[in-house]
Amino acid sequence: MSIQWTLIAGCMYTELALTFLLLLPIISPKRWHSFFKSRFLASIYKMSHVYFMVFLAVLVLVFLDAIREMHKYSGEIKSPTHGHAEHLDVEMQHHMRLFRAQRNFYISGISLFLLFVLHRLVSLISLLAVSYAELEAAMKQAKSASDAARQLLDQQDPTAASKDISAELTQLKEENKKMLAQKEAALKQAESVNREYDRLMKELATLQAKEEAVSEGGKKDK
Template structure:
């Protein structure tokens, strides 16, 4: 295996190892996000896209070269020469095997390189989604607590209004009883005043009758005096 294909093979093994590590179930997406947010990755982030596309181009070139080699050693001309010379037949099959091996190595390297980038992106998205969901859950808990508090406040307000209504009803009932009591007292006072007016009118009539009787008696007294005086004069 030449140096370039040895490097591609080691690159493929590294990709397999990294993808297996990224797929470990007990390492959460938040943990991976904290790893990806290290300062070294922030320093390498401006070069990440360039490195990614450079490796894609290199692997595509090697893949195309492997495809060319496979087509070269699997073509009819190579097989025709191999049938003439048995040594050439073994050599052609060895070259074809190596070309196919290189094709698989470069193809899987491209595939795993894209998969690794996608896995890293998905892990970041999952971590962000979990953080947002945690924030939303906290907001929802706060909203539920606030709603429960408002509900308790509404119940307390309803209870206070009900107590106030009962108290007002009791006060109104008491005021009604007091008004009825005062009305009865006013009615009794009016009745007593009416009786007093009747008694005063009766006393006035009685006083008027007494005055008339007094005048009559006084008139008779004057008449008797006059008669007595006239009788005394006749006797003299």
Template sequence: MTLQWTAVAFFLYAEIAVNLILCIPFISAQRWRLIFSWRIWNWLSPYWNKCFFTMILVLIVLFLDALREVQKYSGPEPMQDVKVNPNLYDHIHMKLFRAQRNLYISGFSLFLWLVTHRIITLLNQVAATLVDSAGLQAQVDCAVRAARQHQEDNLMLQQTLLEDEKSMSAKNHQLKLEVEKLAGQLKAAEKAVHTSHAEVEAMKKQTKGLAQEYDRLLREHHQLQNLQRAEDKKDQ
């Protein structure tokens, strides 16, 4: 195996190990996000896209080269040379095997490179979604607590209004009783005033009658005095 294909094979083994580690179930996406937020990754992040596309191009070139080799050694021309020189049969099949091996190595390396990039992206998205969902859950819990508090306040307000209504109704009933009592007292006072007016009128009439009787008696007294004087003069 040449140096380039040895490097591609080690790269494939490294990709398999990284994917197995990323798929470990007890390491959560949030923990992976914390790992991806280390300073070393922040330092490498400007070069990540360049490295990613460079490796894709290199693997595509190697894959096409291996595909060309497979087509080369599986075509009809090498078989014609085998018929001419039978000793080349094993050599051609060895070349074809190496070309197929290189094709599989480069193809799986390219595939796992894309899968690794996708897994890392999905882990970051899942971690961000979990953080957002935790924030939304906190907001929902806060809204639920506020709604419960508002409901409790409404119940307390309704109870207070009900108590105030009962108190106002009791006060209104008491005021109604007092008004009825005052109305009765007012009627009694009106009756007393009417009776007093009647008594006053009766006393006025009685006083008037007494005054008339007094005047009559006074006139009779004067008349008697005048008669008495007239008789005294006659006797003299």
């Protein structure tokens, strides 16, 4: 294995180890987040996007090179150009090169895949740690608010509270009396209107009777 592919294989094993560590349940996301924000990684974190893109470009290049080598040696095996005597040795060499190309393909492909997995894991762990911190802050704030409300209730004077309640009851009684008085006045007014209506109806009936009597008298005179 050449130095290039030895380094790629080393990166793959390193990525596997880091993925395994990040997936361990014994280490909380809060600890990982504090480690990511440490002084050691603070300077690296500023340029992490650039490092990620450079490493991604290198892995993509070696991955494409491995694909090219695979197609190259697989084509040579399908179309041999040597004689029968040398055919076996040449075929073994081509198979060995094809095996190396396939090995490099899997190494670079797995390294490329694990790079995205690590990037996503780090993002999710940081987000989870921030969510935990916000939840703890919200719980503390709610607890402090409930404690403050409880203290205010404990410090409140019961006599003052009873005075306020009695004042509200007195006000409600007065409003009830006013409403009853208004109701009685409305009933009296309705009764007077009803009596006036009856009187007017009687007068109307009397006038109609007189009018009928006058009209009948006029007919008799004729």
